[in-house]
Amino acid sequence: MSQPTHVCHHSETYDEPRGEMVPIDLSSAPVHPPNAKAHANGVNGHNKLNGVNGTNGANGHAAPPMKSPAKQFNPYAPRYADFLSNVSNFNIIESTLREGEQFANAFFDTETKIKIAKALDAFGVEYIELTSPAASEQSRADCEAICKLGLRAKILTHIRCHMDDARIAVETGVDGVDVVIGTSSFLREFSHGKDMAYITRTAIEVIEFVKSKGIEVRFSSEDSFRSDLVDLLSIYQTVDKIGVNRVGIADTVGCANPRQVYDLVRTLRGVVSCDIEIHLHNDTGCAIANAFCALEAGATHIDTSVLGIGERVGITPLGGLIACLYAANPEYVKAKYNLPALRELENLVAEAVEVSVPFCNPITGYCAFTHKAGIHAKAILNNPSTYEILKPEDFGLTRYVSIGHRLTGWNAVKSRVEQLQLKLTDDQIKDVTAKIKELADVRTQSMEDVDTLLRVYHSGVESGELELGQRHILDRLLEKHRSQSQERVSAAA
Numbered sequence: 113m114s115q116p117t118h119v120c121h122h123s124e125t126y127d128e129p130r131g132e133m134v135p136i137d138l139s140s141a142p143v144h145p146p147n148a149k150a151h152a153n154g155v156n157g158h159n160k161l162n163g164v165n166g167t168n169g170a171n172g173h174a175a176p177p178m179k180s181p182a183k184q185f186n187p188y189a190p191r192y193a194d195f196l197s198n199v200s201n202f203n204i205i206e207s208t209l210r211e212g213e214q215f216a217n218a219f220f221d222t223e224t225k226i227k228i229a230k231a232l233d234a235f236g237v238e239y240i241e242l243t244s245p246a247a248s249e250q251s252r253a254d255c256e257a258i259c260k261l262g263l264r265a266k267i268l269t270h271i272r273c274h275m276d277d278a279r280i281a282v283e284t285g286v287d288g289v290d291v292v293i294g295t296s297s298f299l300r301e302f303s304h305g306k307d308m309a310y311i312t313r314t315a316i317e318v319i320e321f322v323k324s325k326g327i328e329v330r331f332s333s334e335d336s337f338r339s340d341l342v343d344l345l346s347i348y349q350t351v352d353k354i355g356v357n358r359v360g361i362a363d364t365v366g367c368a369n370p371r372q373v374y375d376l377v378r379t380l381r382g383v384v385s386c387d388i389e390i391h392l393h394n395d396t397g398c399a400i401a402n403a404f405c406a407l408e409a410g411a412t413h414i415d416t417s418v419l420g421i422g423e424r425v426g427i428t429p430l431g432g433l434i435a436c437l438y439a440a441n442p443e444y445v446k447a448k449y450n451l452p453a454l455r456e457l458e459n460l461v462a463e464a465v466e467v468s469v470p471f472c473n474p475i476t477g478y479c480a481f482t483h484k485a486g487i488h489a490k491a492i493l494n495n496p497s498t499y500e501i502l503k504p505e506d507f508g509l510t511r512y513v514s515i516g517h518r519l520t521g522w523n524a525v526k527s528r529v530e531q532l533q534l535k536l537t538d539d540q541i542k543d544v545t546a547k548i549k550e551l552a553d554v555r556t557q558s559m560e561d562v563d564t565l566l567r568v569y570h571s572g573v574e575s576g577e578l579e580l581g582q583r584h585i586l587d588r589l590l591e592k593h594r595s596q597s598q599e600r601v602s603a604a605a
Contacts (some may be wrong), residue, residue, distance in 0.1 A: 142542075204237045239288075239413075298335060329356050341379075371405075404433075446506055
């Protein structure tokens, strides 16, 4: 008896404060207004961009619009040879209000769900996916309430491949239903206990019922990368022939790597004519890279959640994916989404689930646009692109150069001197930079500490009391300033 062919190589495995930051003036930076895109049709007032089988062309997809010649070569952009690539032609299915509800800390009441849905819509995601209305009475009520908001995004709900769930879902007013059932041997044996023949029959019944209501329908396998490849392709071909809008691939346990994702999506692209959605868990840290590779291979829809929240360590984070896709085609991403809304959206969700936005979070993390090393700071001040692939101003943010530390360089200090409108020569700036380093060897200097030092140094130079290299005089001036400050505080008290 032949062994089943698995897609995933794991298939055989069973058992601080920001005191010293210098803000960079971006008042002259160009402002990019959010794209006022108008889909309109569907239950919630959206145009159907896709027919039954999506944007059909070669292999079921319209060719991406012709791009004007790039002004500068971008090594991260899609290559012309990638004729199936959708890196510049994709949709986001935002699942914070479905997958995100499975996050350990998550409890979204109706008011919070509505706030998140509106924030997602303001950002510009194409789809918002909600928890199954069959999960509970409140889930059903919340689904109906969000459907009545009249958002630009299409509203989807996620259900088991079961007629009882489908009957409830289509009555809520959603624009589409996402149907899922486990196909791996693990889930068939230990979860629902059904064989592939039963799965196929039930899928056909549910899909045809949902289609009869005139709304979108997606069919997805669960645990796709540990499923038998022949079983997968067979059921995907079957549901494609009866007219699903999308088929879905799910890396339910986060076992896949980018090459495996590319290979499976590329294979599936040659088998079905409908759109392809992918849902990627982040257990091994590959979710963003996997999502990008899926688009390169021909996927059309990516599932995300804000901050990546979801079951276990979650799924592809919205912000991280946006950063990755912005690097590939910034103009396309800027036109498609309201990027300055991302920080507020992430803060909203972080507060709702009682977590902090990670310091290393792409785009909105505390350190995302902070530069510290002296060589970096000099280059950033001359041309930010030397050490930034993302432009903070496109996200409504500001870059910072940290200068109150032992690694600081005199060019960064010079920038701060100019911001304070002090007149010092380059040699004088180098001299005071050496003092900053000396003090920072004892402790990191706050911005207030640095500004005080610069002003005292400048005052000493202007009065003629201080010359280059006179550290002992500078120390005396600093001590005098501290004593005067303490006297003023005492007098005020």
